[in-house]
Amino acid sequence: MSxxxxxxxxxxxxxxxxxxxxxxxxxxxxxxxxxxxRNLNYWWTFGGILAFMLASQMITGIILAMHYTPNxxxxxxxVESIMRDVNYGxxxxxxxxxxxxxxxxxxxxxxxxxxYYGSYKEPREVLWILGVIIYLLMMATxxxxxxxxxxxxxxxxxxVITNLFSAIPGVGxxxxxxxxxxxxxxxxxxxxxxxxxxxxPFVIAGVVVLHVWALHVAGQNNPAGIEPKxxxxxxxxxxxxxxxxxxxxxxxxxxxxWFVFYIPNYxxxxxxxxxxxxxxxxxxxxxxxxxxxxxxxxxxxxxKLLGVIALFxxxxxxxxxxxxxxxxxxxxxxxxxxxxxxxxxxIAAIGLGWLGSKPPEGIYVILARLxxxxxxxxxxxxxxxxxxxxxxxPLPNSISESVLDAHKGSDAKKHSDKIGAKx
Amino acid sequence: MKRQSAFAAALVLAxxxxxxxxxxxxxxxxxxxxxxxxxxxxxxxYDQGQLQRGFKIYREVCSACHSMNLLSFRNLADxxxxxxxxxxxxxxxxxxxxxxxxxxxxxxxxxxxxxxxxPAPFPNEKAAKAANGGVAPPDMSTLAKARGYxxxxxxxVFDIFTQYHEEGPDYIAAIxxxxxxxxxxxxxxxxxxxxxxxFPGHNIAMPPPLADGQVKYDDGSPETLQQYSHDVAAFLxxxxxxxxxxxxxxxxxxxxxxxxxxxxxxxxxxxxxxEVEAPREAAAGQDPSKTTI
Numbered sequence: 106m107s108x109x110x111x112x113x114x115x116x117x118x119x120x121x122x123x124x125x126x127x128x129x130x131x132x133x134x135x136x137x138x139x140x141x142x143r144n145l146n147y148w149w150t151f152g153g154i155l156a157f158m159l160a161s162q163m164i165t166g167i168i169l170a171m172h173y174t175p176n177x178x179x180x181x182x183x184v185e186s187i188m189r190d191v192n193y194g195x196x197x198x199x200x201x202x203x204x205x206x207x208x209x210x211x212x213x214x215x216x217x218x219x220x221y222y223g224s225y226k227e228p229r230e231v232l233w234i235l236g237v238i239i240y241l242l243m244m245a246t247x248x249x250x251x252x253x254x255x256x257x258x259x260x261x262x263x264x265v266i267t268n269l270f271s272a273i274p275g276v277g278x279x280x281x282x283x284x285x286x287x288x289x290x291x292x293x294x295x296x297x298x299x300x301x302x303x304x305x306p307f308v309i310a311g312v313v314v315l316h317v318w319a320l321h322v323a324g325q326n327n328p329a330g331i332e333p334k335x336x337x338x339x340x341x342x343x344x345x346x347x348x349x350x351x352x353x354x355x356x357x358x359x360x361x362x363w364f365v366f367y368i369p370n371y372x373x374x375x376x377x378x379x380x381x382x383x384x385x386x387x388x389x390x391x392x393x394x395x396x397x398x399x400x401x402x403x404x405x406x407x408x409k410l411l412g413v414i415a416l417f418x419x420x421x422x423x424x425x426x427x428x429x430x431x432x433x434x435x436x437x438x439x440x441x442x443x444x445x446x447x448x449x450x451x452i453a454a455i456g457l458g459w460l461g462s463k464p465p466e467g468i469y470v471i472l473a474r475l476x477x478x479x480x481x482x483x484x485x486x487x488x489x490x491x492x493x494x495x496x497x498x499p500l501p502n503s504i505s506e507s508v509l510d511a512h513k514g515s516d517a518k519k520h521s522d523k524i525g526a527k528x
Numbered sequence: 529m530k531r532q533s534a535f536a537a538a539l540v541l542a543x544x545x546x547x548x549x550x551x552x553x554x555x556x557x558x559x560x561x562x563x564x565x566x567x568x569x570x571x572x573x574y575d576q577g578q579l580q581r582g583f584k585i586y587r588e589v590c591s592a593c594h595s596m597n598l599l600s601f602r603n604l605a606d607x608x609x610x611x612x613x614x615x616x617x618x619x620x621x622x623x624x625x626x627x628x629x630x631x632x633x634x635x636x637x638x639x640x641x642x643x644x645x646x647p648a649p650f651p652n653e654k655a656a657k658a659a660n661g662g663v664a665p666p667d668m669s670t671l672a673k674a675r676g677y678x679x680x681x682x683x684x685v686f687d688i689f690t691q692y693h694e695e696g697p698d699y700i701a702a703i704x705x706x707x708x709x710x711x712x713x714x715x716x717x718x719x720x721x722x723x724x725x726x727f728p729g730h731n732i733a734m735p736p737p738l739a740d741g742q743v744k745y746d747d748g749s750p751e752t753l754q755q756y757s758h759d760v761a762a763f764l765x766x767x768x769x770x771x772x773x774x775x776x777x778x779x780x781x782x783x784x785x786x787x788x789x790x791x792x793x794x795x796x797x798x799x800x801x802x803e804v805e806a807p808r809e810a811a812a813g814q815d816p817s818k819t820t821i
Contacts, residue, residue, distance in 0.1 A: 366779025
């Protein structure tokens with residue numbers, strides 16, 4: 106599906122370069138003539154938004170690193186000095202802290218979209234798995250970045266999360282000591298988290314390159330879930346997708362700016378403005394919102410080892426989605442039952458997020474168990490069976506036909522032929 | 529159940545040093561009233577007069593026990609703050625004694641300068657604990673952002689749109705007005721504790737710090753506990769978030785920019801996609817060659 110390059114630079118230097126390194130042609134074929142299904146909706150703009158967020162996090166992060174000090178005695182105060190004394194330091198820090206949440210918001214929308222429209226199905230399995238790897242790396246990076254602030258919540262989140270590994274039979278405690286670089290979360294822990302927090306975004310960027318590469322080999326999925334069959338079904342990336350992505354990004358930035366400038370501490374726990382103190386446990390230890398569903402799954406299982414296994418399975422199960430979903434129809438548009446189970450699953454995931462912020466007692470535990478059961482049943486029972494039993498709606502013959510589905514009319518058909526002939 | 533076993537190691541470490549001022553449970557928290565703040569909302573700004581009054585309370589009352597380590601005297605003249613002049617800041621700084629060493633390495637006390645940090649009332653945390661019944665008074669530099677209360681569903685959803693972001697100052701003002709002596713019937717107050725309506729668990733180590741008429745105001749504002757608690761909470765908000773005025777001013781400019789940009793991009797997109805949309809328009813009964821962009 107990658108557009109064959111018709112790139113012929115006029116500029117003498119670019120001609121010279123193209124013979125030696127065809128980078129202009131690569132960019133031209135990937136982001137200019139690259140054919141995009143014409144029926145993509147705004148949920149498809151989140152890929153571009155995520156690329157922007159990664160770049161934004163890296164730029165603000167690199168500047169913050171110039172002013173930050175990874176030492177248990179200095180870390181909290183160095184963050185505060187960024188907020189107070191560095192020129193526009195408050196802006197950099199709020200952009201970075203809120204940016205992490207916005208990055209996750211965008212990635213969750215991107216993932217929900219992928220599941221709804223069956224974007225993980227053949228031939229996009231590798232593309233999907235690369236996405237799951239990016240998501241895992243994002244979770245690790247986000248967690249370690251949160252620890253760097255070295256507030257109370259940073260310290261206790263680090264203690265709780267690293268302690269999860271102590272559930273591994275036999276070697277658990279040794280692994281935790283190795284992770285900490287000592288017998289408790291301390292300076293060596295902070296130092297290595299800082300080092301890894303700086304490294305992992307570049308690893309993410311590398312996997313993103315693979316993700317985009319795989320995308321450009323398989324081509325984009327689309328709301329109809331059928332492959333483009335003719336030139337009528339696609340439009341060139343530039344200007345069509347570029348213009349649509351730019352508009353989507355600008356609207357997303359309004360939401361981002363709203364949080365940064367008006368409610369920058371909305372997503373920051375007040376306890377994280379108290380310097381880390383190993384001698385005082387906060388009354389409640391809650392992770393950042395984007396980990397809450399998994400935290401609820403962890404706590405809903407009354408055995409530590411099984412809880413940890415459930416937590417990691419809840420994420421890793423996504424990688425097996427292409428094979429757990431046995432239906433040959435991709436898009437939920439043509440899968441009436443899948444559509445209902447999907448939305449129930451979204452509600453379960455959000456519900457688990459809310460329960461993750463509640464104390465693990467009484468009705469909350471029962472609800473968390475029910476939703477955890479549904480979360481896994483969706484993947485392990487419902488999806489494999491739906492492919493066999495679900496009666497799907499008839500698929501349209503082509504993307505252009507699906508576009509016109511809503512307005513069937515005789516001159517529409519005529520006109521679309523005319524357009525197609527022109528293209 | 530799960531959580532206990534997961535954090536067992538950590539809890540053992542921590543329980544030994546839990547003090548009375550650590551909230552017993554977030555569950556029995558009384559919601560503080562939402563007050564009107566000049567710095568709330570998209571166009572919010574600090575009230576200079578209020579910050580100056582709040583600073584006076586901090587200086588005459590709070591600073592006897594609470595440090596404010598991250599702030600310097602010079603911050604009092606920073607734009608968006610209490611608005612003292614540089615001469616006033618020099619004067620204020622010179623009224624403090626600062627520990628330093630001279631060129632021979634002898635420990636001395638010298639007159640404060642604007643670049644000095646506010647001196648702490650106690651030399652270290654142990655001294656602060658010993659002088660305050662076993663509980664060190666928290667540092668005030670980030671206090672207004674380090675305190676708050678759980679909003680709960682659905683309020684936390686509405687807060688995104690209403691921009692309610694003043695849990696910290698609301699809580700601090702409520703605490704200052706929330707002391708009750710004697711405590712309500714049936715409440716067992718441990719020795720050294722004070723009953724406070726808004727403190728989680730109601731047993732706070734801090735004695736009531738402010739009372740009507742305690743601090744003299746020279747701008748004619750009422751010298752009441754009500755006024756004091758609002759003024760000092762506003763001052764602490766500024767101490768925690770000194771660039772709030774700048775943040776909201778730039779925020780408005782960014783919003784205008786992004787909204788205009790989005791509008792332009794929307795019409796750009798519409799124009800670019802017009803030809804692609806033509807079959808759909810034709811199907812809807814319009815003539816695509818006659819529709820605008």
